[in-house]
Amino acid sequence: MADTGVWRKTLLMGAALCLLLTGCGTGGGSGSGEEGLTVLTIGTADSGGTMYTVGSALAQAITNGDSSIKVNIGASTGSAMNVRGLVGGEIDLGLVSGDVAYAAYYGQDDFSQPMESLRAVAALYVSTSNWIAPQSVGAEYVHDLVGKRIGVGPQESTTELSARTAVTVLGLDQGGTQLLNCGLGDGARMVEQGELDAIHGFSGAPVGGLKELAQNQPCQLLKYTQEELEAILDENQSYYPVVIPAGTYAGQEEDVDTFGVKCLLCVDASMSENLVYQITQEIWAATEKLTKEHPALAEMADREFVCQDLPIPLHSGAWEFYEDQGILE
Structure with a gap:
């Protein structure tokens, strides 16, 4: 394989490291x-x-x-x-x-x-769909990321799979949007350094790398519209509606409706x-x-x-x- x-x-x-350190x-x-x-x-x-x-x-x-x-x-x-x-x-x-x-x-x-x-x-x-971007990007909804540089997770990961489902449904693959594979920790650092405009994590909230990013600089947890969520749920029967409670990330003042599995x-x-x-x-x-x-x-x-x-x-x-x-x- x-x-x-x-x-x-x-x-x-x-194994080699484990043997050296602990036997x-x-x-x-x-x-x-x-x-x-x-x-x-x-x-x-x-x-x-x-x-x-x-x-x-x-x-x-x-x-x-x-x-x-x-x-x-x-x-x-x-x-x-x-x-x-x-x-x-x-x-x-x-x-x-x-x-x-x-x-x-x-x-x-x-x-x-x-x-x-x-x-x-x-x-x-x-695992919940978490999109986060610095407030300086000016995005409130995921669909605001058209034309931006987006980290969609490691190749073949469930983060990438769910991100690409959302990207297709929302039409983010239009208008020159760049989708880049990256680890969640590395991607968060790339956002912080200005190399990416936003990052997606599909994991238990709060996602470690995204939480650290929101603590280091003002960020926005991005939302879906109700119509967008319904369209995403129709794409995969494993997904179901989930709420990310207010306060999950620094600066998040309201509940955010999303999807999960x-x-x-x-x-x-x-x-x-x-x-x-x-x-x-x-x-x-x-x-x-x-x-x-x-x-x-x-x-x-x-x-x-x-x-x-x-x-x-x-x-x-x-x-x-x-x-x-x-x-x-």
Whole structure:
């Protein structure tokens, strides 16, 4: 697969650093480090977004909760790369936006073949469409960005996918608008330095890189009109209306209507039922702590949010756990 070499390079570099610093195992797939220890790797995304933060928190929660499991972090470009890494056996756990999971499972958009072994463990948070620009740009709505230089996220990421959906619906690809691929952290710095006029993040709000940008200079969280939102929702059945509450970003004085999608923790169907049951159990047990420490994970407090209305099937091990909790029948 196209991403295999990238995953191997990422994992080998991470493993080498991990061995030098802590003496841990390699984590390039389910395996053993110390005797009786299962070492797993979780794929996240750009370090400037919510996926990386959430993936790190989950890895720590699982590792701390079960002494027989150690979870290492594998940075990636995001959802699409994580799907390919899971199905190709390069990683064991992966954060995947619901729209990408749906497209992968059914073989749509950038996935030429259905990836029918993709399974969900839990929904973690809602990725929301966040457009932000310095007040000096003079934009209030996303459609005001026609002719501007816009950061749309890493290539093949769910941030780019959702941005391009909005760009097409709103006609932003007209009038000389420049769409540039960039990480959320790097993109925010490019906006601050005047190299970009605006940036889009599709992640749990607040998006780390965008939050820092708004703290460093006066910014505007851009809005959609109601008609624009309805048109975007019609384009992808995984999307649904979301509100970014006032005060989420510095200087944001009112609620902003936008759209979002559930972000999932995924595995391949080949992972053992017992192991997935253990992982699900540890995440469930750590939910209160996770939601307190990470505002983006607040939705996890709703137990039905975690395991119902998902775009792809649950792994049988996760289903069994939720069934034991009386959430599923």
